[in-house]
Amino acid sequence: MISLIKNEWMKIFSKVSAYIFIGFLLVALVGSAILVKTMNNADDWKAKEENNIQSQQAVLDDPKTSEEEKEWIQEDIARSQKLLDTGINPNQETSWTFMVNWVTSIASFVTLFAVIICSASVSAEFSDGTIKQLLIRPHRRWKVLLSKYITTLLYAATMVVVLSVAGYLVGLIFFGSASFTDKMIDPTSFEEVITLEAGPYFFELMLFWVPGFLIIITMAFMLSTLFKSQAIAVGISVFILFASSTLNMLITSLVERYEWLKFVLFPHIDLRRYIMESAPMFEGATVGLSLGVLAAYYVLFIAITFIVFNKKDISI
Incomplete structure (x- = not known):
């Protein structure tokens, strides 16, 4: 098995795309840091919030201001005052806030x-006509397929590690060191002012991202065994990836009418919603339910992958 994995690992890195993907992550990190460094003006944040309170208070005292506008203005003033009370600069970028704000976003490219x-992984063997040479070796089909799956997971894990380590180093170079437990303002809290510890929050986001990431690449691997054409397998996989957010919104809007939609895959892929949003995706949604749904689909995808591959006609 080890020899098979080594062979598959060499196959991945024999292609220029493997290096391009990792290189793109590094360029994206540096580009993001330069953009933030250029555009971020974090020095006068207190003055801006104080000026906002004064200007909004003047509008609030204006008799022409409607009650509806007053309610919104009062909320805006309260938010500015809360920011001042925390003493935390919402625009301050450090190595760990860069990890939270940018590394977690660039992770979508890793996916x-x-x-x-x-x-x-598998469809390319059929497209290139090398599948027969691969299977005439003294290894059972399931071992060959498992080695491919493990190797793709290892490459995916490598990209995650590169992204995380390089992200921290880029943040360190551009924004300086910071304590792992330094406070930051939750970037997703618009009405309330929620403070978080930047380092733990980053790892929490990544931990909640991994299950969905694993499901998506497992589904892509399954499609690779279902189609002999590499172009079709890659095309369908990428289409599903980009369409998943739209399908998620559609399913979430209909779940109250059709309860069985709670068990469809797409609303459960991104578990980060449980820590980034105050309200659940739908009534009854919990982390346990989402993990259970993801586990069921994972078993299903793996079963289909190995059953289909073991029975697949390898004639070219």
Whole structure:
């Protein structure tokens, strides 16, 4: 098995795309840091909030202001005052806030690149006509397939590690060191002012991202065994990846009418919603339910993958 994994690992890195994907992550990190460094003006945040309170108070005291406008203005004033009370600069970028704000966002490219690698893993053998040479070796089919799956997971894990380590180093270089437990303002809290510890929050976000990431690349790997054409396998996988957010919104809007939609995959892929949003996706949604749904689909995808591959006609 180890020799098979080594062979598959060499196959991945024999392609220029494997290096391009990792290089793109590094360029994206540096580009993001330069953009933030150029545009971020964090020095006068207190003055801005104080000026906002004064200007909004003047509008609030204006007799022409409607009651509806007053309610919104009072909330805006309260938010500015809460920011001042915390003493935490909401625009301050440090190595750990950069990890929270940018590394977690760039992780979506890791998903895309991993999907491309996984969906081409088996289908490329059929497209290139090398599947027969692969299976005439003294290894059972399931071992060959498992080695491919493990190797694609290892490459995906490598990209995650590169992204995380490089992200921290880029943040360190551009924004300086910061304590792991330094406070930051929750970037997703618009009405309330919620303070978080930046380092633990980053790892929490990544931990909640991993299950959905694993499901997506497993689904892409399954599609790679279902289609002999590499182009079709990659195309369908990428389409599903980009369409998942739209399907998620559609399913969430209909789940009250059709309760069985609670068990459809797409609303459960991104578990970060449980820590980034105050309200659940739908009534009854819990982390336990989402993990259970993801586990069920994972078993289903793995079963289909190995059953289909073991019975697949390898004639070219």
